[in-house]
Amino acid sequence: MSATVLITRPKAQAEAFAASLEAAHGGPVNCVISPLIEIAPVAVVGALDEVKHVVFTSINGVSQAMRVGIPVGITAWCVGTRTAQAAAELGFDVRIADGNNRSLVALIVAQAPVGRMVHLRGRHVAGTVVDDVSAAGINCEAVIAYDQVAIAPTQLALDTLKGETPIIVPLFSPRSAKLFGQIADFNAPLHLVVISEAIDVVQQNAPVVSRAVAKSRDGVGMVAATLARYAEISP
Template sequence: MVPQSRALPVLVTRPEPQASRFARALLDRYGKRVAPILSPLLAPVFLRPDLPGGAFGSVVLTSETGARAAAALADRLPHRAFCVGDRTAEVATALGFQSQSAAGDAESLFNLLLAQRDAAPFLHLRGREARGQLVTRLNAAGVESQEAILYAQEPQPLSPEAIRLLTAGGPVIAPLFSPRSAEVFRRALRDQLQGADPAGRLRIAALSPAVAAIFTDFPPANVSIATAPTLEELFLALDRFIFIA
């Protein structure tokens, strides 16, 4: 394959610190082929809720932000943690939890918890916006579980640099990691670009089909979907836009 002759702008909309870490990973993989532009569209706000009563065997963590929020309550929580993916498990381990990764998505985590029901009751520590109804499904399967909301991801506007990029000419690559971030991005495109339609220039690299579903009105050639919800598979989806055959 032949690399692009100029750096392609990659709009990084993840919250911090994930945004800066992902920008470094882009540069490590693609070098001068890409120019990351950071414009986090979500910012965490940590809450201090009353936790459900009772003795829990393990906590369940579905994001690294959740792991950081849980660490602030570590003296009130069990130390065993089941995590949706490797990065969440790495962060939880560094914060003092004994972590096990489901190495996948919410469905993988659900199946892991069913297989580890001896570690229940489970306490799912999550953000305000969540998908998958994990606790409801576990209880329906006879696995005692409760949840607590430890943080909210508040929408942020596109940065001035991102707006200039999206209203100028040329392609823009946008990797997106969750349906929530994709929805916030679509609203920002509608509300902040003053009628400009970047659909023909945007290249969406979606971590999952649920993310891609937010962009069904885009040209199919402009949406690339990772075959599994991992960073490596997302990079393979990005390769389609960053290299040309």
């Protein structure tokens, strides 16, 4: 029986993840894209024209940089390759971590940059980048540039969840897991793939058959873990 991969990330990231799955798989992967979060820009108070360093932990932050007035060409400390590529395309001088917040903090602390630094982020975050960088004596400010607004699943996603086909659900954050857990009427057997041990779906009636944790806390790890489960269910 072929499995379905249900991707609940914001639209652009969901499409990119589906493309990464197919590229790594070397062929089509049965995916249903149903974002549970929509990126909504928010007003930023205060000028940012004197910022010398910007921290990006997602492409969503990069997409808001020009709108809020981050100076082009300054150093951008990026969590991973995909985020760095997006920042470089806008003209930032990128520094690239190994795909997770821990390596990003380590990179910043090791190079000890001087000058005003901001973490351009969403209202909801997993991790403590600003606190961890500041604890090392490097001043870093959080600037909330967008909100991650919850949206309803698509009818296709609901129909798929009510079916009998096994569903693989990659979950990248505790909030995504929480929103997914709020969907009613699960029937299909669920196989969760999570980016960290802290992420789970807490719902009494959710038919969770398995839960796999990615070996690395980044997109590469999530692609590998998702495809490993896909291969087991869809030989």
